[in-house]
Amino acid sequence: MTRIEVISSYISDNEKVIDVGCDQAFLSKKLAKRGIYSIASDIKDNIIESAIKSTNIELKHFIDFRVGDGVTLKENETDYTLVLSGMGTFTILNIIKDNKVPLKRIITISNNNHDILRKEMNSIGYKIDLEEIIKEKGKYYNLIIFSKGKQKLTNNEILIGYNHQNKELLKEKNDYIKHKYSKIINNVDNKELELVIKAIDSYKY
Numbered sequence: 001m002t003r004i005e006v007i008s009s010y011i012s013d014n015e016k017v018i019d020v021g022c023d024q025a026f027l028s029k030k031l032a033k034r035g036i037y038s039i040a041s042d043i044k045d046n047i048i049e050s051a052i053k054s055t056n057i058e059l060k061h062f063i064d065f066r067v068g069d070g071v072t073l074k075e076n077e078t079d080y081t082l083v084l085s086g087m088g089t090f091t092i093l094n095i096i097k098d099n100k101v102p103l104k105r106i107i108t109i110s111n112n113n114h115d116i117l118r119k120e121m122n123s124i125g126y127k128i129d130l131e132e133i134i135k136e137k138g139k140y141y142n143l144i145i146f147s148k149g150k151q152k153l154t155n156n157e158i159l160i161g162y163n164h165q166n167k168e169l170l171k172e173k174n175d176y177i178k179h180k181y182s183k184i185i186n187n188v189d190n191k192e193l194e195l196v197i198k199a200i201d202s203y204k205y
């Protein structure tokens with residue numbers, strides 16, 4: 001399944017969704033085909049213009065296109081599921097920290113630093129519900145779903161993740177990372193990479 005298909009599979013028919021950093025609004029178009037209304041939001045007006053142009057009339061009724069920096073929800077638009085996909089962890093964290101409107105849950109696919117994302121989200125009051133590794137065009141992606149709450153993660157869970165749904169792909173990704181990091185460690189000492197390999201070796205699939 002593609003990233004968009006996996007995100008869509010975690011969204012129920014009556015859920016209110018805002019996709020921030022929507023680019024060409026592929027997620028909103030996918031949800032619209034299921035009859036689900038959503039907000040497709042991006043910081044760049046030219047991106048939203050071309051997303052609107054590429055959306056056919058029937059699907060347009062289901063999508064509220066918005067231009068803005070971060071979460072463009074109004075004060076009374078509460079309990080949305082926020083999707084942040086295809087951005088780096090620090091952009092994702094800044095957008096979440098700047099948001100003032102209560103959310104239902106947050107679905108992320110960060111490009112990097114998933115350990116920092118898990119740790120920081122925990123420190124601002126979000127727990128991980130589940131994670132899933134997705135492989136699209138030969139590249140691995142780590143989806144994480146957060147909701148409000150407390151959670152004590154172990155060091156291994158911070159590095160590898162919590163409640164992974166696709167153990168087969170997780171193992172495949174971990175084997176790939178271990179191979180890549182082992183080659184680097186053979187040449188230069190790197191304590192952080194050694195910790196990741198240790199976590200991979202002790203992970204119970």
Ligand SMILES: C[S@@+](CC[C@H](N)C(=O)[O-])C[C@H]1O[C@@H](n2cnc3c(N)ncnc32)[C@H](O)[C@@H]1O
Pocket residue numbers: 020021022023024041042043044047068069070071084085086087091095
């Ligand atoms: C690489 S694209 C990801 C597109 C899509 N979400 C995906 O997963 O394939 C990142 C998008 O995030 C938008 N973006 C970056 N920072 C943003 C911010 N602070 N607020 C809203 N959109 C932002 C960019 O304009 C760009 O369209």
